[in-house]
Structures are given as structure tokens and as C-alpha cells.
Amino acid sequence: MAAAAPPPQHALIRVDEASSNAVVLHEEKKYYPSAAETYGEDVEALVQEEDTQHISVPIIEPVKIRKFAITEESDDAIPEPRFDRDFMASLLGFPEHVRNVAVAGHLHHGKTSLLDMLLFESHRIEINVDRDTRYTDATLLERQRGISTKASPLTLVLPTTRSKSYLFNFIDTPGHPNFQDEVAAAVRLADGILLVVDVVEGVMVSTEHIIRHAIRQGLPIVLVLNKMDRLILELRLPPAEAYFKIRHTIEEVNTVIAGLDPNPARRLGPERGNVAFASTQMAWSFTLRSFAKLYAEHNPALSRRRGGGGGGAKFDVDEFAKRLWGNIYYSPASRKFSRTASDPEHKRSFV
Incomplete structure (x- = not known):
């Protein structure tokens, strides 16, 4: 009786067309999809190697204001x-x-x-x-x-x-x-x-x-x-x-x-x-004079004396203003100004 024929041998190893040890140049490598793959075949993509815009021109220009002076329009x-x-x-x-x-x-x-x-x-x-x-x-x-x-x-x-x-x-x-x-x-x-x-x-x-x-x-x-x-x-x-x-x-x-x-x-x-x-x-x-004038206007008695009425000496705004500055103190008891404070509680007339 004749011996049975051996089963067929199948290839278990696939051999690539290119060896894994092959050297691939940098320019032949593909890192990113092409413009046609990204945008489609109907889109034309232009690549410029050099910048055609002058270096003194900003990429985004600021808003230019033509008006500098403020004037009344009417x-x-x-x-x-x-x-x-x-x-x-x-x-x-x-x-x-x-x-x-x-x-x-x-x-x-x-x-x-x-x-x-x-x-x-x-x-x-x-x-x-x-x-x-x-x-x-x-x-x-x-x-x-x-x-x-x-x-x-x-x-x-x-x-x-x-x-x-x-x-x-x-x-x-x-x-x-x-x-x-x-x-x-x-x-x-x-x-x-x-x-x-x-x-x-x-x-x-x-x-x-x-x-x-x-x-x-x-x-x-x-x-x-x-x-x-x-x-x-x-x-x-x-x-x-x-x-x-x-x-x-x-x-x-x-x-x-x-x-x-x-x-x-x-x-x-x-x-x-x-x-x-x-x-x-x-x-x-x-000023001292304007304050003295305001003080006299808000004091009815002084206002009458300032006009020459009301009895007593005429109130002089200029002389009163001179006594509102410096080391001059007012005594409420005697109702007079002095250059020395008779009472420690007295303050300068300006204060």
C-alpha cells in the first residue's frame, strides 16, 4: 500500500517589500496629511517660503485715530x-x-x-x-x-x-x-x-x-x-x-x-x-479777606456795623482779615484779639 502524500506547506512569515533596516530620508518622511487630504481636492493651497511683508509693518495693525483735538461741534x-x-x-x-x-x-x-x-x-x-x-x-x-x-x-x-x-x-x-x-x-x-x-x-x-x-x-x-x-x-x-x-x-x-x-x-x-x-x-x-467778608455777611450784627449802622465802631473787613493769621488768639471773654494766649485752651484765630 502506498504511503499518504504529505500535507502542503504554508508560508508563516510575510516578507515586506522593504527591509526594516532601510534608510528613509527626511524629505521622504510624511509627518502630517497633505493640504489636499485636509481641505479637499478642490482647494488650492499656496506655500510661501519667504515672508513678503516688510518687517516694519505689524501683522495686525492698530486702530488709527485721525482725530486728536477735542472741539465743540456746535x-x-x-x-x-x-x-x-x-x-x-x-x-x-x-x-x-x-x-x-x-x-x-x-x-x-x-x-x-x-x-x-x-x-x-x-x-x-x-x-x-x-x-x-x-x-x-x-x-x-x-x-x-x-x-x-x-x-x-x-x-x-x-x-x-x-x-x-x-x-x-x-x-x-x-x-x-x-x-x-x-x-x-x-x-x-x-x-x-x-x-x-x-x-x-x-x-x-x-x-x-x-x-x-x-x-x-x-x-x-x-x-x-x-x-x-x-x-x-x-x-x-x-x-x-x-x-x-x-x-x-x-x-x-x-x-x-x-x-x-x-x-x-x-x-x-x-x-x-x-x-x-x-x-x-x-x-x-x-483768602483771608474773602473769608472775613463771608463771616461778616453771615453775622447780622457785624453786617449792620459794616454798613455804619447798629451802633459801635464800624466793622473793617480788611483789619479783621489781618487778625486771622499768625500768632493771634481770640478771647471769647474779652472779645478781643491778642498776640499771647491768656488761656491754654485758646486757639489761633486761623484754626
């Missing part, structure tokens, strides 16, 4: 004054009733806010408590950064305590030291300097430069001690110590002035009428 946008515009125009014909004043001071000492406060007094404007008005900042950059970069004029008709109206041409100057050229140009045009000083910070670098410009031009200086509210709300000083802080700031300014011009007539002092106290944040300001 007459309705212009603030309505409390005085007649024809009256203001007529004052221009009387040079003796015109005052050109440069408002100068260090950065953020309140020059623009001071002019805003005067603007509110002379124009019918609604006060926005959420943001500052900054009316003399006439460019978008100044409004955005909260700093003046150019000298800006502002014309107002303001009365004195004797109800005499004058035309004031104010020039709001920058406070940053980099813009001292604007201050120098404004000083050459002005008849006087309204020096604004933060009562807490005192004399700064720009303050000394402004005083030097004023002395060289022979211009009178009126000092405005601004931010008086900081003595109470921030430093929380007692009244007696707040008085000494105010006095120290005034003497700082007088020291700088005396170093440039030792003339005693140049000295600044509240009793001389060339120092004012203000808080532009709280919207108030006063």
Missing part, C-alpha cells in the same frame, strides 16, 4: 456763561480791566482742576462726579493720560470781593518738567503767576523753575495752597498741626523766592492777600 456744546458775551467783548477795549495770568505748578498739583472750578462758577455746567472735566485739556492724549502737554488759554469774567468785574485770560501750563518750554512761553505772555502748590507735597522741582521764571521776568506771584482736604482726610492732622504744616509750605516758597530776590516786598503771606487756600476736589477756595 454752539450748543459751548458752555453757557453766567455773564453776557457782549460785556466780555467790551472789556477787551479796556486794558486796565484785563489780566493775563499764567497758572503754573508742579505735576498733579491741581492747576487744571482749579480752572475747572472757576469755569463752574462762571458758566452753567453740570458737574460730573464720576470723572474730572479737564476743560483746558484739548487733546485726546491729555484726557487719556490725565496730564497736560500744551499750554491752553481760557478767558473768564470774574468779579472781585468788591463786585468789580475783570477779564482774565488764564493760561493753563503743563506741570511735567519735560514741558518747561510751554511754561516759559506762557510766562512771557502773562502779567502775573498763579502758583499752585500741593499743601502736603510742598515745593517740588517744577515749582522752583516756575519761581525762577517769574523772578527773572519781574512778575508778581500769587500762591494757591491746593488740596487742603488732604490734611484732614489723608494725614488726619489736628487743627494746630495742620496750621504749622500750612505755614511750613508757605515758608518753603518764601525761601526759594528770597534766594533769588531778597526784596521783602516779594514775600508771600496770607495777611498780605497774596496767598489763597483751596480744595479743587471739594470745589472751594478762599
Whole structure:
């Protein structure tokens, strides 16, 4: 009997066409799907090896603002004054009733806010408590950064305590030291300097430069001690110590002035009428004479004596104002002022 035929042999090992040890070049490797596989055959994909855009051109260009100045588009946008515009125009014909004043001071000492406060007094404007008005900042950059970069004029008709109206041409100057050229140009045009000083910070670098410009031009200086509210709300000083802080700031300014011009007539002092106290944040300001006048108006007995009636000596506002500063004390018992305190409880008249 013949032997059975052996079963057929099947290949158990598959041999690849290429050996696993073959070297594959980098450019022949495929890491990512092609553009046709990703976007489809109907989409044309272009590949640029070099950037055709210039290096100075940004990939995403910023929004370009073509408007830089802030102007009133119509007459309705212009603030309505409390005085007649024809009256203001007529004052221009009387040079003796015109005052050109440069408002100068260090950065953020309140020059623009001071002019805003005067603007509110002379124009019918609604006060926005959420943001500052900054009316003399006439460019978008100044409004955005909260700093003046150019000298800006502002014309107002303001009365004195004797109800005499004058035309004031104010020039709001920058406070940053980099813009001292604007201050120098404004000083050459002005008849006087309204020096604004933060009562807490005192004399700064720009303050000394402004005083030097004023002395060289022979211009009178009126000092405005601004931010008086900081003595109470921030430093929380007692009244007696707040008085000494105010006095120290005034003497700082007088020291700088005396170093440039030792003339005693140049000295600044509240009793001389060339120092004012203000808080532009709280919207108030006063001098010793204006406070004395206000005190007399709110006291009926003094008001009658001021007019020459009511018996007794006539009340003199100017003499009363001189007794509101310095080491002068008021005694309620004797109802007199004295240079020495008869009672330790007595305080200075300014306090």
C-alpha cells in the first residue's frame, strides 16, 4: 500500500517589500496629511517660503485715530456763561480791566482742576462726579493720560470781593518738567503767576523753575495752597498741626523766592492777600479777606456795623482779615484779639 502524500506547506512569515533596516530620508518622511487630504481636492493651497511683508509693518495693525483735538461741534456744546458775551467783548477795549495770568505748578498739583472750578462758577455746567472735566485739556492724549502737554488759554469774567468785574485770560501750563518750554512761553505772555502748590507735597522741582521764571521776568506771584482736604482726610492732622504744616509750605516758597530776590516786598503771606487756600476736589477756595467778608455777611450784627449802622465802631473787613493769621488768639471773654494766649485752651484765630 502506498504511503499518504504529505500535507502542503504554508508560508508563516510575510516578507515586506522593504527591509526594516532601510534608510528613509527626511524629505521622504510624511509627518502630517497633505493640504489636499485636509481641505479637499478642490482647494488650492499656496506655500510661501519667504515672508513678503516688510518687517516694519505689524501683522495686525492698530486702530488709527485721525482725530486728536477735542472741539465743540456746535454752539450748543459751548458752555453757557453766567455773564453776557457782549460785556466780555467790551472789556477787551479796556486794558486796565484785563489780566493775563499764567497758572503754573508742579505735576498733579491741581492747576487744571482749579480752572475747572472757576469755569463752574462762571458758566452753567453740570458737574460730573464720576470723572474730572479737564476743560483746558484739548487733546485726546491729555484726557487719556490725565496730564497736560500744551499750554491752553481760557478767558473768564470774574468779579472781585468788591463786585468789580475783570477779564482774565488764564493760561493753563503743563506741570511735567519735560514741558518747561510751554511754561516759559506762557510766562512771557502773562502779567502775573498763579502758583499752585500741593499743601502736603510742598515745593517740588517744577515749582522752583516756575519761581525762577517769574523772578527773572519781574512778575508778581500769587500762591494757591491746593488740596487742603488732604490734611484732614489723608494725614488726619489736628487743627494746630495742620496750621504749622500750612505755614511750613508757605515758608518753603518764601525761601526759594528770597534766594533769588531778597526784596521783602516779594514775600508771600496770607495777611498780605497774596496767598489763597483751596480744595479743587471739594470745589472751594478762599483768602483771608474773602473769608472775613463771608463771616461778616453771615453775622447780622457785624453786617449792620459794616454798613455804619447798629451802633459801635464800624466793622473793617480788611483789619479783621489781618487778625486771622499768625500768632493771634481770640478771647471769647474779652472779645478781643491778642498776640499771647491768656488761656491754654485758646486757639489761633486761623484754626
